[in-house]
Amino acid sequence: MSDLIVNNKVEAQTLEWIATQQQIMQQDLWTLAEINSGSYNVDGVNKVADTLAQWSKKLDCELELIDMPPQDVVDDLGQLNQKPLGRALRLFKRPQAPTQVFLCAHMDTVFPIDHPFQKITRLEDDVINGPGVADLKGGIVVMFKALEAFERSPLQDQLGWEILFNPDEEIGSPSSSKLFPEIAKRHHLGLIYEPSFADGNLAGARKGSGNFAVVTRGKAAHAGREHHLGRNAIRAMADFTCALDNLNGQQQGVTINPGFVQGGGAVNIVPDTCTMRFNIRIEHNGQQAWCEDQIAKIVANINTIDGINIELHGGFGRQPKVLSPANQELCKLVQSCGKSLGLSLEFLPTGGCCDGNNLAAAGLPNIDTLGVQGGKIHSADEYMHLSSLTTRSQLSALILLRLAQSKDLSWLQRKGMEHQSC
Ligand SMILES: [Zn+2]
Structure with a gap:
């Protein structure tokens, strides 16, 4: 000793x-x-x-x-x-x-x-x-x-x-x-x-972190005979994901990562459901409200698409330390x-x-x-x-x-x- x-x-x-x-x-x-x-x-x-x-x-x-x-x-x-x-x-x-x-x-x-x-x-x-x-x-x-x-x-x-x-x-x-x-x-x-x-x-x-899951729902239809009657949940999710990912770089220390996606099935059916998960990291407490606000706007936008419904789940489980x-x-x-x-x-x-x-x-x-x-x-x-x-x-x-x-x-x-x- x-x-x-x-x-x-x-x-x-x-x-x-x-x-x-x-x-x-x-x-x-x-x-x-x-x-x-x-x-x-x-x-x-x-x-x-x-x-x-x-x-x-x-x-x-x-x-x-x-x-x-x-x-x-x-x-x-x-x-x-x-x-x-x-x-x-x-x-x-x-x-x-x-x-x-x-x-x-x-x-x-x-x-x-x-x-x-x-x-x-x-x-x-x-x-x-x-x-x-x-x-x-x-x-x-x-x-x-x-x-x-x-x-x-x-x-x-x-x-x-x-x-x-x-x-x-x-x-x-x-x-x-x-x-x-x-x-x-x-x-x-x-x-x-x-x-x-x-x-x-x-x-x-330490940065803060939020985990979210988002689900888009549309309408299934035969891809050949009645494509016009379908509402494509994967397309809506693609729009949501692009808008979300575009938030990267707008705030110092905020990163958003779409990390999982699943939807659809047989390619001759217009897909009626798509699920996506994403993680957000933030550096300061004020950035949580900014993220929530931006996401709410994107969700509202997707909800205006004819026949598409979008649900957001999850939230910030860890505040920045x-x-x-x-x-x-x-x-x-x-x-x-x-x-x-x-x-x-x-x-x-x-x-x-x-x-x-x-x-x-x-x-x-x-x-x-x-x-x-x-x-x-x-x-x-x-x-x-x-x-x-x-x-x-x-x-x-x-x-x-x-x-x-x-x-x-x-x-x-x-x-x-x-x-x-x-
Ligand atoms: Zn551990």
Whole structure:
């Protein structure tokens, strides 16, 4: 530990203890990552929750399993359906302590139940390839170990914590994000365990994101005998898509991506239905209203076409994460903890989104990439560095210890915290 710059014996002992836990963390990661838990694999996601509920015994905390409402989805044929989701798991301890920290990690992965990517393989001594090893099961292991280490310290009474393991982050947290506004009121700050960037740096500002589905309906007719009686839903969708795509480049930082289209069938029938999905990224909050306004105009225009009806579904699920002054202070605290561990951590802006967006929108300053170091996430090439299990657990433990030692958290400028008078 001689290369570490720590403030006191408690910090040094905590970090040393974590360094003895590498093998145990690796076993835990293998256990979690080899549970198939794509967002719509309800049994798989619930199995992860059950495993974490078992692990929570080490933390001697309170536990609550929360049923999530199903997700409303428009299927490829333009029909509105509901898809069931797994349960969320909430753990909490010492809700009356002077400092309150919220921790969050998702249990789902992007890999569907029948995806061939199911097992971990070792690529190098320190590098493994596996589903969710970086995004985000490695982060769950890091979070647990950091809390376990913190709970062994004599500072534990100074800080209470609450964890939400959510089942639906990879599909935009459609149900679990509704829990964040209430959670945000109870805490000073948030720590989220998404993987760091591949080079080890952390995410700062994030773009906001919206997912939409649009359905055009016309009238089927024989393409040869009665073409004039048909109303072509694909043509209407083509017009809509062109007008939508033309919005690109009109506002700095706004990108619109039509990403999926399906419609029609036999080519001797005028198609009566077409479905299209698109994603929008925005940099500033005001841009959401601009996008909604522009889309509403295009929709109104398409609706004036004789015999064509257009429906728009979806919306902005993630607000842009703009770093507030309090969030910038939190970044500095994390950087100084990193420095003590010999890590030089930069905060870089990204177009990607996560629950850090929703927490920031709820007013909670947060750091959202405290998980393991890895890369190529959302692909079968996903990898992570095993040694980052130790370093990133040490980073989180040090953050918790320094928060617990801090007498003054007014720099977090949290207004409206329910327990502030405690
Ligand atoms: Zn993730």
